[in-house]
Amino acid sequence: MIEKSEYLGRIDRLAARMREAGLDGVLLTGESNIDYFSGFRHHAPWTLFARPFFQVISADGRSALLAHTFLEPEMRRTAAVTDIRTTSSSGPAPVQQVKELLQDLGMLSGKLGMELGYEQRLGISVHDFEALQQALAGIEIADASMLLWQSRMIKSRAEIELMRQSAAVTSAAFAAAFEAATPGMSEADIGRICGETMIAQGAERPGFILITSGPGNYHVLSGKPTARKLQQGDMLWMDMGAVVNGYWSDFCRAAYFGKRAAELDAYQARVLEANDAMIAATRPGVPVQKVAEAAVREFKKHGIEVHLGSGRIGHGMGLMSTEPPHVALYEQTLCEPGLVFTIEPRITNDKGVFNCEELLVVTPTGAEVLTTAPRDITYIH
Secondary structure, eight states, X not given: OOOHHHHHHHHHHHHHHHHHHTOSEEEEOOHHHHHHHHOOOOSOTTOOSSSOOEEEEETTSOEEEEEEGGGHHHHHHHOSOOOEEEEOOOSSOOHHHHHHHHHXXXXXXXXXXXXXXXXXXXXXXXXXXXXXXXXXXXXXXXXXXXXXXXXXXXXXXXXXXXXXHHHHHHHHHHHHHHHHOOTTOBHHHHHHHHHHHHHHTTOSEEEEEEEEESTTOTTOTTOOOOSOBOOTTOEEEEEEEEEETTEEOOEEEEEEESSOXXXXXXXXXXXXXXXXXXXXXXXXXXXXXXXHHHHHHXXXXXXXXXXXXXXXXXXXXXSSSSEEEEOSTTOOOBOOTTBEEEEOOEEEETTEEEEOOEEEEEOSSSEEEOOOSOOSOEEEO
């Protein structure tokens, strides 16, 4: 678990960034941001349309939470922020109480940052935001998204350890699934084994489980487990992530029902060579763009065009399953110790999905791979 002192340090560092940027405070409404800066993690972060909650952080480092009374006991038990205000409203956002909270912190004038831009989302409706703008007519509302990502992108040792644990849980799920898999089982059977293993290994919950199998289906890379029965000659490709104390992992592995096949191993070898090139390119001071370029160069050696169907070959990780930066040819973010991202060069054809996604953390001298599951195709006879 992350110590309360770490959350208070995050608030202090954000306050310093606010002062440099000319902001008088920020008003947070997004679950992952409130988790990051307060230590309170909502029990159902995927169902937050009712009962929005808020965190205010002033440029002088004070902070307060405003939430429905239902959340108050858990907030007081877990949050590092001790100034907790409550509302009984389960309808529209409690705009008047937000205004009163800002007034108490001396923030009814000046410039207020909110989650308006890059890969951020407000946790309130458009109508609530408009009502808030009207109530705060004397305040300039500005985008704080880059300040938030500057704080969140570089992970602490505690965060990295939680992602390491999440990767270990997910590795155990792959191992359990491949050990149990036999022809005649359904994708849903495999998915169930994965989810049960994640919980048994200490996950807070399964994050996601994607499965595709069999000829004609290998292009379905975001498919949920189906009732399709696995057969001899199928590749079983899975992309999964567990959540441990709010922190995610995300990587993929594959198995094949049949004897070892040189053609499949050759495709996998090309992908692993690209992975190794990306790992070697990851070091402090290098733009993330160069990590993506390493995969492109490696594939070109074999006359393969790197797959950029999603516009990137990896992505940041943390309290969300995908965060900045993108591992892409346009990404100028510099690698720094503590930056965590995936690498996932891929070859997809009628033989299967050849993709060995890994989770990396930048170290002072290069990169550490947090994922430990076997990288080669698992053959199931």
